[in-house]
Amino acid sequence: MLAFAFPAYAQNFGDRLRRTVERAAESEVQRRADQETRRVTRCALGDQRCIDQARRDGNEVEIVDSRGSPVQGNGDTERDHPLITPYAGSVLRQRQAEAFNEYARIIGHDVPGRSVVTERLEGRLTRLRYDNPEGRSTLEISRNYRGALEAQGFRVDYECSGRDECGSIRNPGFNRINGMNLGVARDVRYFTGKLRWNDVDAYVSIAINPDVTFVHVLEATPMETGMVGVDAAAMAAGLERDGRIELQGIYFDTGRATLTAESTPALEQVAALLRNQPGLQLRVVGHTDSQGDFQDNVKLSQDRAEAVRLALMGRYGIDAERLTAQGVGPSVPVASNDTEEGRARNRRVELVKP
Structure with missing residues (x-):
């Protein structure tokens, strides 16, 4: 009995396989047709205005590098900031990018370890959080970031190291003010400053503990207006x-x-x-x-x-x-x-x- 059932099963399987191949071929034809008819805007990596405008126009966005080659990822949610390359071996864990927002930049303490002094800024804001590579000190990571930025004209206007200088986690500090959650580690470092980049002032703030590095970049770009009517x-x-x-x-x-x-x-x-x-x-x-x-x-x-x-x-x-x-x-x-x-x-x- 089994000898007669097998050919029928094989025939049914062959029919199902043929239909699956046909459907896959139809899907591929449709996909290629969609590619031919869709509107695609090519935006340079880091050009958030281009990306935002393309999306408002209903276009698909293709991110390209300086040579015009496509960049993997969507260019505005899974990428580093184009201003600075992360420390070698770091792993990007979180990225938040906003076309326009207000940012409280920590620029000092009224008394070391006490209440922080902040400067309020407005513009395009990018917040990045990286896992640090193992076996690297906070000092080494901090100096590498600082050196790379200073090579582009960056000037530090405030820095601190350790809890005694940077403040206790119990005081209104980094996490509550700007989201740099340095945890309970005592080995912490922070610096902030400014440079001229892409024809605007760019403020960079970097905070480091043994496990994590936070990189915040505020580009002092004007807000797009006319987006909401007042009646x-x-x-x-x-x-x-x-x-x-x-x-x-x-x-x-x-x-x-x-x-x-x-x-x-x-x-x-x-x-x-x-x-x-x-x-x-x-x-x-x-x-x-x-x-x-x-x-x-x-x-x-x-x-x-x-x-x-x-x-x-x-x-x-x-x-x-x-x-x-x-x-x-x-x-x-x-x-x-x-x-x-x-x-x-x-x-x-x-x-x-x-």
């Missing part, structure tokens, strides 16, 4: 519904209360809102994140709210009695201050109906 009618609806709105599109110089030119469209719409509703009165409320001194943050938020109020009065002729300014600092967060994303959401200006 007086939408403001009016939000105020009617909730009694308050977050004022989108308001920008200040880093750490200051000076409105930038990019704030003009939003201010114009607030002025239009007030002209459309002659009886409307508003309180302009400034908010900050929790980084830094509480009283300093309250003053900064008050100054920023007042800057918006004065701009509406001076540029657009809004009656002073219709506007008040209030700064509450970090007292009313809308997100966690433990992450950079949360802190960015907490830095805001609101319009509130009294």
